[in-house]
Amino acid sequence: MRAASTFFWRRPHWYLALLLVPPLLWFGTVYLGSLFALLAQSFYRIDDFTAQIVREPTLATYKQLVTQPANIDIVLRTVTMAIAVTIACAVIALPIATYMARYATGRVKAFFYVGVMLPMWTSYLVKVYAWRQLLAKEGIIAWVFGKLGLSGVLDTLLATPGVGGPSLSSSYIGMFLVFVYMWLPFMILPMAAALERVPGSLLQASADLGAKPAQTFRNVVLPLAIPGIAAGSVFTFSLTLGDYIIPSVVGAPGYFIGMMVYTQQGLAGNIPLAAAFSVVPIVLIFVYLSIAKRFGAFDAL
Amino acid sequence: MPSRGQFDRPSWLTRIGAFAGLAFMHIPVLIIILYAFTTDDRTYQFPPPGLTFKWFEAAFARQDIWQSLGLSLSVAACATVIAMVLGTLAAFALARSNFRGKDAVTVLFVLPIALPGIITGIALLAAMKLGRIEPSFFTIVAGHATFCLVIVYNNVVARLRRLPPNWVEASMDLGADGSQTLRYVLLPQVATAFLAGGMLAFALSFDEIIVTIFTAGKERTLPIWFFSELFRPRDRPVTNVVAVIVIAVTLLPIVLAYYFTRPDDEHETAR
Numbered sequence: 001m002r003a004a005s006t007f008f009w010r011r012p013h014w015y016l017a018l019l020l021v022p023p024l025l026w027f028g029t030v031y032l033g034s035l036f037a038l039l040a041q042s043f044y045r046i047d048d049f050t051a052q053i054v055r056e057p058t059l060a061t062y063k064q065l066v067t068q069p070a071n072i073d074i075v076l077r078t079v080t081m082a083i084a085v086t087i088a089c090a091v092i093a094l095p096i097a098t099y100m101a102r103y104a105t106g107r108v109k110a111f112f113y114v115g116v117m118l119p120m121w122t123s124y125l126v127k128v129y130a131w132r133q134l135l136a137k138e139g140i141i142a143w144v145f146g147k148l149g150l151s152g153v154l155d156t157l158l159a160t161p162g163v164g165g166p167s168l169s170s171s172y173i174g175m176f177l178v179f180v181y182m183w184l185p186f187m188i189l190p191m192a193a194a195l196e197r198v199p200g201s202l203l204q205a206s207a208d209l210g211a212k213p214a215q216t217f218r219n220v221v222l223p224l225a226i227p228g229i230a231a232g233s234v235f236t237f238s239l240t241l242g243d244y245i246i247p248s249v250v251g252a253p254g255y256f257i258g259m260m261v262y263t264q265q266g267l268a269g270n271i272p273l274a275a276a277f278s279v280v281p282i283v284l285i286f287v288y289l290s291i292a293k294r295f296g297a298f299d300a301l
Numbered sequence: 302m303p304s305r306g307q308f309d310r311p312s313w314l315t316r317i318g319a320f321a322g323l324a325f326m327h328i329p330v331l332i333i334i335l336y337a338f339t340t341d342d343r344t345y346q347f348p349p350p351g352l353t354f355k356w357f358e359a360a361f362a363r364q365d366i367w368q369s370l371g372l373s374l375s376v377a378a379c380a381t382v383i384a385m386v387l388g389t390l391a392a393f394a395l396a397r398s399n400f401r402g403k404d405a406v407t408v409l410f411v412l413p414i415a416l417p418g419i420i421t422g423i424a425l426l427a428a429m430k431l432g433r434i435e436p437s438f439f440t441i442v443a444g445h446a447t448f449c450l451v452i453v454y455n456n457v458v459a460r461l462r463r464l465p466p467n468w469v470e471a472s473m474d475l476g477a478d479g480s481q482t483l484r485y486v487l488l489p490q491v492a493t494a495f496l497a498g499g500m501l502a503f504a505l506s507f508d509e510i511i512v513t514i515f516t517a518g519k520e521r522t523l524p525i526w527f528f529s530e531l532f533r534p535r536d537r538p539v540t541n542v543v544a545v546i547v548i549a550v551t552l553l554p555i556v557l558a559y560y561f562t563r564p565d566d567e568h569e570t571a572r
Contacts, residue, residue, distance in 0.1 A: 004480075012398070013400075016394055016398055016400065019390045019391070019393050019394035020390070020391065020394040020395075020406070022386075022387055022390055023387040023388070023390050023391040023394075023410075023450065023454075024391075024406070026383075026387055026446070026447075026450070027409060027410070027447070027450075030425075030443050030444075030446075030447055031409075031412070031413060031421070031424075031447050032409070033428055034421070034424035034425045034427065034428040035420075035424045037424065037427040037428035037430075037431045037432075038420075038423060038424040038427040038428070040427070040431065041427040041430070041431065092318075092322055092325075093322070094318070095314065095315045095316075095317075095318025095319045095322060096318065096319045096322040096323065098311070098315055098319070099311055099315055099316065099318075099319030100319065102311075103310075103311040103315070112319070112323065114559070115323050115326070115327070116323070116326065117555070117559065118327075118330075118552070118555075119326040119327060119330060121501075121504060121551065121552065121555040122330050122548055122551065122552065123508045123524075123544070123547045123548055123551050124508055124510065125508070125510055125524050125527050125528060125531075125547070126330075126333060126527075126544040126547050126548055127329060127330065128531075129333065129527070129531060129540070129544055130329040130330060130332055130333040130544070131329055132531070133332065133333065133336060134329055134332060138347070139347055140332060140347040143347045143348070181325070181326070181329065184322075184325075184326060185326070188322075213310070213312070214312075234415070238415065238416070238417055239417060241417055242416070242417020242418060242419040242420060242511075243417065243419070243511075244419055244511070245510060245511065245528070249531055258417070258419050261419055261423055262419070262514070265423060265426060265515070271426070271427060271430055274423055275423065275427055278419065278420055278423045278424075281416075281417055281419075281420065282416060282420060285415070285416060285417075289415075
């Protein structure tokens, strides 16, 4: 044992290799191997007559993806939702993150951190299910609106063309609410972490120089919080882009990228098209990551 | 900590926004717990017309729920063990070392959580189809272990990076060899992060649906059972009860993990 440990201490490369080979082997075969398989499948195509997968490299599947207007609609719909959800999450998270990072102390602070972590880690499916109940026609949201005498407001909202529907649980408004709820903690935590790092001396300097609290917030705190917001937005954007459970449980009948991947591989058995569709979010996320990187997202992760 | 003079008070808007936001995050979960006790078995009517315990009895009598629960627990246990071993190895390898290609390896180890879960799922399925591998217990475990590994790696590597490097040097200077340093210096420091990573990995695996659907074939983990119930709501009260059970099973390890890693932990203050 001692001899072995001396051997490895003297030869750090061997030690490193010994540690790194098992996890890399796992990742290389299971994960990277799968990603390559996915890429390979996206260059196959499905034969229209036999419904068999033809294993010859072709761009036919990608051509089908980009030339059918329905597919373009799906991509645009998903990206619009992802951007809307990201903005809403940032707006709602800002006061929570500001309060927990800069004002709360001791027990209140701990209460806030636990209060954000607990719903984040509560079962994903259970939360989706809970929202289906909240948004149902006879559910709690409709009940609250009724009690407040605001049923008319809800009906007007649901009558909005494009985003409305017969009930909240079958409208894009409902789906949007669920997405915002689900990813909110992923925005709050990096934002709070960035705000925690704002040095108190800067705030004092700003106040000494005559800035009102609102001015200090806008000109000093907010710019320093941008990396945190960018980091959080990577999660909210990426998670919305790939989700297929929420659009299939709550919301209007229009397809989203994730649902398309799921349906194509399942009922249709069209793995090549599903694979090509799943390349779309990968590309979008890499584009988004390169933008977020400019705002310092990686320093705040 | 900034000093808190008159200039640094939260505005009412911030205060209201913060507490309202926190309430927004908790109400749905509280409501679902309330619904497990409702006497109404047809709609999502609010407020519930009455309260009862009978759905718990009904759920405990269901064999399919027990089977799915058992499968989910064993998948989570296997995936967690694999992830704890491989994730810790990776963390020890990457925490302090420098070698060519290290950045690429580091990015690789966060990809499964940076890319949406559906990518991991469809990629595993694409590979299984190409390699003619039938979906089974083992394919579920393989998928779960991959993203659980990332969680364990993140926890352990964060702790290792916070350890002062001179502790290892001090230990060596005092005559300890590599294995003694590992045993008496590094492992005790990393132990809680290691356990916390394992707990989080277990909770994540137990609750996973996005990847599992692609790799499970005919196997039904508890989340898959739950997901299929969402589309055939005939047993709605039983589904409500399972929701409460799932909340309990996932939150227990999360709370433990929190106590292992909270910032006022003695390991942290000893820094």
